[in-house]
Amino acid sequence: MAQEVLTNTGESIAVPDGLAGVASDWSADKEAFGVPWGKAMMWIFLVSDTFIFASFLTGYMTVRMSTTVPWPNTSEVFALTIAGQHIPLVLIAIMTFVLITSSGTMAMAVNFGYRGDRKKTAMLMMATAVLGAMFVSMQAFEWTKLILEGVRPWGNPFGAAQFGSTFFMITGFHGLHVSVGVIYLSIVAFKVWRGDYARKGNYQIVEITGLYWHFVDLVWIFIFALFYLW
Amino acid sequence: MEHIAIADQVHELHHPKSWFTTYIWSQDHKVIAVQYTITAVSVGLVALGMSLLMRLQLGFPDTFSFIAPYEYYQYVTMHGMIMVIYLLTALFLGGFGNYLIPLMLGARDMVFPYLNMLSFWVYLLAVIVLMASFFIPGGPTGAGWTLYPPQAILAGTPGADGGIFLMLVSLAIFIIAFTMGGLNYVVTVLQARTRGMTLMRMPLTIWAIFTATVLGLLAFPALFVSAVMMSLDMKLGTSFFMPAILSMGETLDHDGGSPILFQHLFWFFGHPEVYIVALPAFGLVSDVLSCHARKSIFGYRMMVWAILAIGGISFVVWAHHMYVSGMNPYFGFFFATTTLIIAIPTAIKVYNWVLTLWRGNIHLTVPMLFAIAFIFTFIHGGLTGLFLGNVIVDVPLSDTYFVVAHFHMVMGVSPVLVVFAALYHWFPKITGKMFNKTLGMIHFWLTFLGTYAIYLPMHYLGFLGVPRRYYALGSTDFIPESAQTLNAGITVAALIVGTAQLVFIVNMIWSMSKGKKAGSNPWGATTLEWQTPDTPPKHGNWGPTLPVVHRWAYDYSVPGAKRDFIPQNEPEEDASASGNRD
Numbered sequence: 001m002a003q004e005v006l007t008n009t010g011e012s013i014a015v016p017d018g019l020a021g022v023a024s025d026w027s028a029d030k031e032a033f034g035v036p037w038g039k040a041m042m043w044i045f046l047v048s049d050t051f052i053f054a055s056f057l058t059g060y061m062t063v064r065m066s067t068t069v070p071w072p073n074t075s076e077v078f079a080l081t082i083a084g085q086h087i088p089l090v091l092i093a094i095m096t097f098v099l100i101t102s103s104g105t106m107a108m109a110v111n112f113g114y115r116g117d118r119k120k121t122a123m124l125m126m127a128t129a130v131l132g133a134m135f136v137s138m139q140a141f142e143w144t145k146l147i148l149e150g151v152r153p154w155g156n157p158f159g160a161a162q163f164g165s166t167f168f169m170i171t172g173f174h175g176l177h178v179s180v181g182v183i184y185l186s187i188v189a190f191k192v193w194r195g196d197y198a199r200k201g202n203y204q205i206v207e208i209t210g211l212y213w214h215f216v217d218l219v220w221i222f223i224f225a226l227f228y229l230w
Numbered sequence: 231m232e233h234i235a236i237a238d239q240v241h242e243l244h245h246p247k248s249w250f251t252t253y254i255w256s257q258d259h260k261v262i263a264v265q266y267t268i269t270a271v272s273v274g275l276v277a278l279g280m281s282l283l284m285r286l287q288l289g290f291p292d293t294f295s296f297i298a299p300y301e302y303y304q305y306v307t308m309h310g311m312i313m314v315i316y317l318l319t320a321l322f323l324g325g326f327g328n329y330l331i332p333l334m335l336g337a338r339d340m341v342f343p344y345l346n347m348l349s350f351w352v353y354l355l356a357v358i359v360l361m362a363s364f365f366i367p368g369g370p371t372g373a374g375w376t377l378y379p380p381q382a383i384l385a386g387t388p389g390a391d392g393g394i395f396l397m398l399v400s401l402a403i404f405i406i407a408f409t410m411g412g413l414n415y416v417v418t419v420l421q422a423r424t425r426g427m428t429l430m431r432m433p434l435t436i437w438a439i440f441t442a443t444v445l446g447l448l449a450f451p452a453l454f455v456s457a458v459m460m461s462l463d464m465k466l467g468t469s470f471f472m473p474a475i476l477s478m479g480e481t482l483d484h485d486g487g488s489p490i491l492f493q494h495l496f497w498f499f500g501h502p503e504v505y506i507v508a509l510p511a512f513g514l515v516s517d518v519l520s521c522h523a524r525k526s527i528f529g530y531r532m533m534v535w536a537i538l539a540i541g542g543i544s545f546v547v548w549a550h551h552m553y554v555s556g557m558n559p560y561f562g563f564f565f566a567t568t569t570l571i572i573a574i575p576t577a578i579k580v581y582n583w584v585l586t587l588w589r590g591n592i593h594l595t596v597p598m599l600f601a602i603a604f605i606f607t608f609i610h611g612g613l614t615g616l617f618l619g620n621v622i623v624d625v626p627l628s629d630t631y632f633v634v635a636h637f638h639m640v641m642g643v644s645p646v647l648v649v650f651a652a653l654y655h656w657f658p659k660i661t662g663k664m665f666n667k668t669l670g671m672i673h674f675w676l677t678f679l680g681t682y683a684i685y686l687p688m689h690y691l692g693f694l695g696v697p698r699r700y701y702a703l704g705s706t707d708f709i710p711e712s713a714q715t716l717n718a719g720i721t722v723a724a725l726i727v728g729t730a731q732l733v734f735i736v737n738m739i740w741s742m743s744k745g746k747k748a749g750s751n752p753w754g755a756t757t758l759e760w761q762t763p764d765t766p767p768k769h770g771n772w773g774p775t776l777p778v779v780h781r782w783a784y785d786y787s788v789p790g791a792k793r794d795f796i797p798q799n800e801p802e803e804d805a806s807a808s809g810n811r812d
Contacts, residue, residue: 029428029779030235032420037236037341041417044447048409051451055498059459059491063470067486154467154483162486165468169458204233 042208046215049177053219056173057226060166072158074228077146092228095138096220099178102131103217110210113203118195121206125189128213132182139175143168166227174223177216184209236341236422237776246769257343258769259328262350264660266324269350273357274317275731280305282728289721291702291714299701300388303372306699307389310375311397314503315404316357318645322510323408323446324353326652327415327439329660333759334433336424336777336799338770340414349411356404363389363396371397374699376500379471379492383464386478395464398457405450405457415443424758426779430534431798433757433783434527437534438513441541442506448545449502456495463487493555497548504641505544509537511648512579515601517783518651519583521755522598523590524794526784528582536575536582543572553621554628562621569619573612580609591787591794595753596670600651603678604644611640614689629699632692635685643681650677650734657738658752659759662766663745669737673730680727687716754795757783761797 015021015034026032033040064071075088082090109124146167150157156164188209197203246252253261284305287297328346332339340346363370372388373381381387382394389397419432419440459470463484471492472484520527527533549557549565583605592598614636618624627633650673657665696703696713703709751760763773777799785796788805796805 027428027430029426029431030237030421030423032429034233035421036233037417037421040421041342041413044416045409045413048413048447048451051448052455055452055455055495059455059470059495062488062491062494063486066473066488066491067469069486153462154469160486161469165462165466165470169462169468173458 036204038204038208039211042211046211049215050219053174053222056170057222060162060170060227063162063166064160067160067162069160071160072156072163074230077151077158077163078142078228089228091138091142092224095135095142096224098131098138099135099217099220102128102135103214105131106210106213110207113192113197113206116198116201116203118192118198121203122189122193125185125192125206125209129182129185129189132178132185132213136175136178136182139171139178143171170223170227174216174219177219181213181216184212236337237424252769255347257339257347259332259340259343259346260660260767262346263325263327263329265350266320266328266353269354269357270317270321270325273312273361274321276361277309277312277317278728278731280309282725284309285721285724287701289718300372301369302701303374303388303699304370304393307371307373307375307377311371312360313642314375314507315401316360318507318649319408319446319503320353321649322507322514322645323415323439323443324350324411326435326510326514326656327443328411329656330435330759331415331418331439332422333762333767333771334436334757334783335419335422336427336758336772336779337418337422338772338776340418341422342414342417345410346414349407349414352403352407352410356400356407359396359403360400363393363400366392366396369393376493376496377460378496379460379463379487379489380473380475380484382460383472384475384477384482395461398461398464401457402454405454408446408450412443412447416440416447424776424779427798430531431779431782433513434516434530434533434537435510435513435757437537438509438511438516441537442509445502445509445541445544446506449499449506451499452495453499456492456499459495460492490552490555490557493552494549497551498545500551501548502541502544505540507641507645509540511604511645512537514652514655515604515648516579516583516586517755517757518597518601518648518655519586520784520786521655521753522593522595522601523587524593524754524786525586525590526786528585528588529578530782530784532578533582536578539575540572543568543575547572550619550624553624559621566619566621570616573616573619576612580605580612595654596665596667596674597651597655597753599671599674599678600647600654603674604647604651606678607639607647607681608644611636611638611644615640627692629697630692630694631688631696631698634698635688635692638688639685643685647678650674653738655753656759657741658748658765659762660766661742661745662748663741663743664748664752665741665745666737669733673733673737676730676733677727680723680730683723684720684727687720691716751797754793756785756795756797758798761799 016024025034078092079086079088080090081087105124105127109121109128112120112124146156146164151164151167153165153168155161188205191197192203192206197205246256246258252258256262256265283297284302286294287302328340331337360370368389368391370389370393371377371382373394377394377397384390387394419436423432459468462468463470463472467483469484469487471489472482472487473489474485475482516527516533547565547568549561550569553562553565587602614632618627618633618636654665654670657663691713694709694713696709703714748765750762750765753760758777758779759767761777762771779798780801781796781798783798785791785798785805787794788796791805
C-alpha cells in the first residue's frame with residue numbers, strides 16, 4: 001500500500017512502496033532520504049566508523065595469523081574464579097548482557113521521545129548511560145586484572161605478544177566509543193529533562209543518539225565473537 | 231514522523247556579529263572554502279620548494295653541499311605527503327567542495343555550519359603539527375611518503391627521532407578534520423538541494439565531489455587505523471607491523487608482526503585516495519569544458535555512472551601498488567584485472583570530454599586552455615597506468631623513474647591543471663574581479679609546456695632503468711652518461727615551471743584588488759552559483775528566496791533560445807521568449 005505524504009504546500013502525493021519508492025526518493029528534488037539531515041549524517045558517520053572497526057579487526061586477524069607464537073586461550077585468560085567456581089568468560093558475558101540491555105532501554109527512550117513523554121525519555125536515557133558506565137567500569141576492572149597478571153601491549157605471559165596489543169587497542173578504542181556515548185547520552189538526557197525538545201516539539205535527537213548507541217553495541221558483538229570467542 | 235525538507239524550511243541562518251566571526255571564526259561555507267584554499271596552497275608552495283631542491287640535487291649532483299642524503303629523503307617524503315593529502319585533498323574537497331556545493335545546489339550553507347568550521351580549524355592544526363616536524367631535532371620524516379614499515383620504525387631512518395611520529399599524529403588529525411567536513415558535503419548534497427534540483431540535474435562537479443567525499447569517508451579509516459597501529463609499534467613496542475628483525479647488529483624486541491598488513495591498509499586508503507583527488511578534477515573540468523565550448527556536456531548520464539563506477543571499483547584495485555611486495559601472485563592476477571576494468575569508465579569520460587569539444591564554439595580563455603591541457607596530460611598519464619597495471623610490465627618498471635613520470639602525469643600535473651582551470655574560472659565569482667588575462671596566458675604556456683619538458687624525459691629515464699628514490703646515481707654501469715644530461719635538462723625545466731607559479735600568485739593577489747569588475751556571470755555559465763543576486767555572494771547566498779531549478783546544468787547553445795545559454799533557474803517561458811532581456 002502506498003503511503004500518503006503531505007508536502008509543504010498541503011497537497012498530498014503518493015509515495016510508492018518497495019523498490020519503486022527507493023527510486024522515487026532518489027529521483028526527487030530537495031532530498032534523497034525523507035529524514036532530517038542530522039539522522040542522515042549520523043548514518044553516514046556510522047558507515048565510516050564501521051570501516052575503522054573493520055580495519056582494526058582485519059589487522060587483529062592478520063597479526064594473529066602472522067605471529068609464530070601460539071595465541072593464548074581466551075576462555076582461560078578471561079576466566080574468573082567466583083565463590084570457588086572457575087567460570088570462563090564470565091565477566092565478558094555479564095558485560096555483553098549489560099550492553100545489550102542498554103540498547104533495550106535506549107529503544108524505549110526513543111519510543112517515549114516520539115510520544116512526547118519528557119520524563120520517561122530522560123529517565124530511560126539516563127538508565128542507558130548508567131548501564132554504559134557500568135560496562136566501562138567492568139572493562140576497567142578487566143584491564144586492571146590483566147595488567148596485574150602481567151599482560152602488556154608489548155608482551156604477556158600467556159603467549160603471542162600480539163594478544164595484548166590487539167586486546168588493549170581494540171577494547172580501548174571501543175571503550176572510548178562507549179565513554180563518548182555515555183557523555184553524549186547524559187547531555188541529551190539533561191536537555192530532554194530541561195524541556196528543550198518539548199518546546200520545539202522535536203525529539204529527533206533522541207533517535208540520533210540512539211543510532212550511535214546501537215552501533216557501539218553492535219560493534220561489541222563483533223569484538224565479542226571475533227576476539228573473545230574465537 | 232513528519233518533517234520538512236531543508237529547501238522548504240524558513241531558515242534560521244547563523245548570523246555573524248563581528249569582523250572576527252565574519253572572516254576568521256566563520257561558519258559561512260564561502261569563507262571556510264577560502265581559508266582552506268589559502269592554507270592548502272601555502273603548504274603546497276612548501277612542497278613545491280622541496281621538489282625543486284630535489285631536482286637541484288638530481289640534476290647537478292655533488293654541487294649543492296647543503297643537500298645531505300638524509301635531507302633529500304625528507305624532501306621526497308614531505309613533498310609526496312603534502313601534495314597528495316594536505317594540498318590536493320584539502321583543496322578539492324575543503325576548498326572547491328565547500329565553495330561550490332551549497333552554491334551549485336541552491337542551498338544557503340552546509341547543513342551543519344559549525345562542524346564545517348571546526349573542520350577547517352582542525353585541518354589547520356594538522357598542518358601546524360606537520361610543519362612543526364621541520365623544527366624538531368632530526369627533522370621531518372624521510373621514510374618515503376608511503377611510510378612502509380619496518381623501515382619507518384627503525385632507528386637510522388631520517389625523522390626517526392620524532393618526525394615520523396609527528397607525521398602519523400598529523401595524519402590522524404587530518405582524518406578527523408576531513409570526516410567533519412566530509413559528512414557535511416555528503417549530507418548537503420543528499421538533503422539540502424533546492425526545489426527542482428534532482429540528482430540528475432546536478433552539475434558534474436557536484437557528482438564528482440560527492441563521490442570523492444564518500445570514497446574519503448570509507449578509505450581514510452584504513453589510514454587512521456594504520457597510523458594508530460604504527461604509532462603503537464613505535465612508542466609502545468607492540469609488533470603489529472614488525473617481524474623479528476636484526477637491525478645494526480642488534481635483535482630488536484619486535485616479533486611476529488606483518489609488514490604486508492601495513493601495505494594493505496595503506497593502499498586500501500591509498501588507491502581510493504588517487505580518485506579522491508582525480509574525481510573532483512574530472513567534475514570541475516567537465517563544467518569548465520562545457521561552459522567554454524558553449525556546448526552541453528556529451529553523455530551526461532554516462533558521465534555520472536562513470537563517476538560512480540570509478541568510485542566503486544577504486545576499492546578493489548589497491549594491491550596493484552604491491553606487485554613487488556612479495557604478496558601471492560594470484561592476488562596480482564585479480565588486481566591487474568580490476569585495474570584494467572577501471573580504465574573503461576575512465577576512458578568513457580575522456581571520450582565524452584573530447585566529444586564535448588567536437589564542433590563546439592570553443593573559447594580559448596585561460597581556464598579553457600588549462601582544461602584542454604588536462605585532457606592531454608590525463609591521457610598520457612592514464613595510458614602509462616595501463617602499462618603499470620599489468621604485473622609483468624610493472625615488475626621491471628616498478629622501481630624506476632617510469633613510475634614517477636606516470637603518477638606525476640596522472641595524479642600531479644593533471645589535477646593541478648584542473649585546480650588552475652577552476653581557480654581562473656571561479657575567481658570572478660569568488661572575488662568579483664577579473665584576473666589579468668596576459669599573465670594568465672604566460673602562466674598557462676610555461677606550466678603546460680614545462681610539465682611536458684619535465685615528465686616526458688622521465689619516462690625514457692625509466693626505460694633506461696634509472697632507479698627512483700636515489701640520492702645520486704654515482705657510477706652505474708648500465709645507465710649511459712647521457713641520462714645525467716637529461717636529468718640536468720629536467721631540472722632546468724622544473725626550475726622554470728616552479729618560478730612560473732609566482733606569476734599565478736602575483737596575478738591572483740594583484741587582481742583581487744586592482745582587477746576589472748567581473749560582473750555576475752562573465753562566462754555566460756548556466757549553473758546556479760553564477761545566478762546569485764550579489765557578486766561575490768553574500769552570507770546566505772540567495773537573498774530572501776531560494777532559486778528554483780527548471781532544467782539541467784548544460785543548456786548551452788539551445789536552438790531557439792534568446793541567449794546561447796539558459797541558466798538552470800530560468801523557467802521555460804522566459805528562456806524562449808523573444809526580445810533581448812540583457
